[in-house]
Amino acid sequence: MAFRIEVDDFASLYERTYPLVYRTILGICGDRAAAADLTQDAYVQAYRRRSSFRGEVPAEAWLHRIAVNTALSGLRRRRVRWTEPLDPTIHDRATAPPGEPVDTDLQQALLLLQPQARAAIVLRYYVDLDYATIATILGTSTGNVGSLLSRALERLRHELAFDVPSVALASSSAEEVSHGR
Amino acid sequence: MAVDRRFEDRLRDELKAVLGSASGPHPSWADAPARRRVTDAAANRGGVRRPTTLLIAAAVALTALTGAFIAGGGLERAVAPAPSPTQPVAITDSSPSSGFLAPSPSSSVSPAPTASPGVCSTQWSSDGTVDPKGMTDGIRVDLFDPSEGSLLVAFGHPLYFVRSIALEAAAPPFKTATGAAVAVRGSSFYRLTLRGLTKTTAAPDDILPRSPGIAPGPGGVVAGPPMAELRKLQAAPYSRPVDGPKKDSTEVWIIGLQAPMCLDVHTVLDPIDSEQRGPNALLIRFYPRP
Numbered sequence: 001m002a003f004r005i006e007v008d009d010f011a012s013l014y015e016r017t018y019p020l021v022y023r024t025i026l027g028i029c030g031d032r033a034a035a036a037d038l039t040q041d042a043y044v045q046a047y048r049r050r051s052s053f054r055g056e057v058p059a060e061a062w063l064h065r066i067a068v069n070t071a072l073s074g075l076r077r078r079r080v081r082w083t084e085p086l087d088p089t090i091h092d093r094a095t096a097p098p099g100e101p102v103d104t105d106l107q108q109a110l111l112l113l114q115p116q117a118r119a120a121i122v123l124r125y126y127v128d129l130d131y132a133t134i135a136t137i138l139g140t141s142t143g144n145v146g147s148l149l150s151r152a153l154e155r156l157r158h159e160l161a162f163d164v165p166s167v168a169l170a171s172s173s174a175e176e177v178s179h180g181r
Numbered sequence: 182m183a184v185d186r187r188f189e190d191r192l193r194d195e196l197k198a199v200l201g202s203a204s205g206p207h208p209s210w211a212d213a214p215a216r217r218r219v220t221d222a223a224a225n226r227g228g229v230r231r232p233t234t235l236l237i238a239a240a241v242a243l244t245a246l247t248g249a250f251i252a253g254g255g256l257e258r259a260v261a262p263a264p265s266p267t268q269p270v271a272i273t274d275s276s277p278s279s280g281f282l283a284p285s286p287s288s289s290v291s292p293a294p295t296a297s298p299g300v301c302s303t304q305w306s307s308d309g310t311v312d313p314k315g316m317t318d319g320i321r322v323d324l325f326d327p328s329e330g331s332l333l334v335a336f337g338h339p340l341y342f343v344r345s346i347a348l349e350a351a352a353p354p355f356k357t358a359t360g361a362a363v364a365v366r367g368s369s370f371y372r373l374t375l376r377g378l379t380k381t382t383a384a385p386d387d388i389l390p391r392s393p394g395i396a397p398g399p400g401g402v403v404a405g406p407p408m409a410e411l412r413k414l415q416a417a418p419y420s421r422p423v424d425g426p427k428k429d430s431t432e433v434w435i436i437g438l439q440a441p442m443c444l445d446v447h448t449v450l451d452p453i454d455s456e457q458r459g460p461n462a463l464l465i466r467f468y469p470r471p
Contacts, residue, residue, distance in 0.1 A: 010210075011210040011211075011216075014210040014213065014215075014216075015208065015209060015210055018205060018207070018208050019204065019205065019208065022203065022204075022205030023200040023201065023203050023205075024200075026200060026203050026205075027196065027200050032203070035205070036205055036206050036207065039205060039207075040207065040213065040214045040215040040218075041215075043213065043215035043219075044215045044218050044219055045323070045337075047215065047219040048219070048323065048324060049323070049383060069317060069318050072317040072318075073317045073318045073337070104195070104199055106192075106195045106196065106199060107199065116317075121192075121196075122196065122200075125189065125192050125193040125196050126193070126196040126197060126200050128193075139319070139421050139422055139423070140421060140423065153188070153189065153192075156192065157185070157188055160192075
């Protein structure tokens with residue numbers, strides 16, 4: 001019971017974690033309105049399940065697990081798709097409203113991935129989680145996360161024209177798996 | 182398969198630039214829609230009535246009316262009979278259409294046995310009709326709440342994904358899956374068997390009535406009368422949602438009652454998660470024998 005998240009703590013947890021949780025869900029579902037709704041769904045679920053929080057992991061990690069599952073579930077339920085903006089200028093970073101993400105090639109490329117692979121990419125490269133934590137969140141094995149990320153990166157590399165040197169280095173993904181992280 | 186680390190670094194930078202500039206519309210808990218949703222539920226948890234109960238009661242009443250209408254020939258019966266002693270009737274799916282999940286003929290509700298004088302039902306069951314394999318969140322109970330004298334069991338998905346749900350009268354001795362004898366408070370008992378879960382229910386294994394002078398915390402789970410105790414005899418082993426539930430993914434509860442009681446089960450939409458494609462919650466009530 002020492003780890004129980006009481007109501008006051010939950011308000012603090014919400015405000016501390018909201019930006020990251022919202023952005024993570026946005027990265028997974030790609031639609032701002034849907035991300036806002038799903039973020040609220042995630043916190044409702046977290047609130048309802050807070051008595052089951054045992055403190056084995058930080059509250060933020062526990063919350064992220066609920067958030068990602070809510071986002072993936074929401075994608076299936078709502079068939080959320082990345083929407084085409086009515087105003088084409090929103091594509092332009094320079095003219096996009098402050099605080100609003102623009103619809104980039106990266107987002108379009110992410111759309112081509114399966115939702116679980118997209119979640120893995122966001123958790124790995126935006127939230128900076130290790131493979132074991134990603135595996136826990138996605139309910140799969142560390143090895144599966146490695147192969148999921150590897151395939152997703154290949155696809156993104158094929159789709160994106162990043163201006164990066166073509167010197168192929170050893171994959172950090174492969175390194176992480178081989179080191180059992 | 183080698184992936185350029187510089188590509189990964191660039192991807193990381195791009196993601197942080199794109200997502201890092203996004204700010205959600207509800208950064209404050211005070212203004213969050215989630216707060217309003219949970220405050221209503223939590224505030225009423227300790228009260229005389231709660232919206233959930235009222236909404237469920239309304240759903241039950243509506244269903245009873247629907248049943249009466251159907252019985253009168255007003256609608257063509259659309260539900261296959263369930264292996265239950267009570268006759269199921271169709272319940273209107275009031276959830277918004279997402280177009281993803283086909284509604285199942287198992288979305289049914291049992292009319293209140295009290296509608297038939299002298300009838301005392303002591304069993305109820307429901308069989309799943311849709312393969313749950315690959316369900317992102319798995320098959321599990323989201324809410325197991327016996328605090329108000331009825332047991333509300335809400336799933337995060339429609340009931341037709343659950344392989345089977347059965348309630349039946351039971352008698353001691355009770356034993357756990359390992360054979361250990363378990364004493365459960367009460368003078369009559371029901372066994373609740375949930376087959377096909379991918380994770381055991383996140384509720385205390387032993388739920389007792391509220392102790393005098395000791396109020397449970399906001400997340401506390403207590404058994405409201407006439408329930409004397411709810412004891413989990415068997416937990417469903419975890420299985421990966423992508424694989425679906427294992428064959429032995431069965432959870433068993435014994436519900437001890439203060440007196441011999443009849444059973445009244447309704448399948449409803451849990452109002453706090455009303456986006457489900459079909460009924461996703463069970464409202465289990467007990468009433469004295471006629």
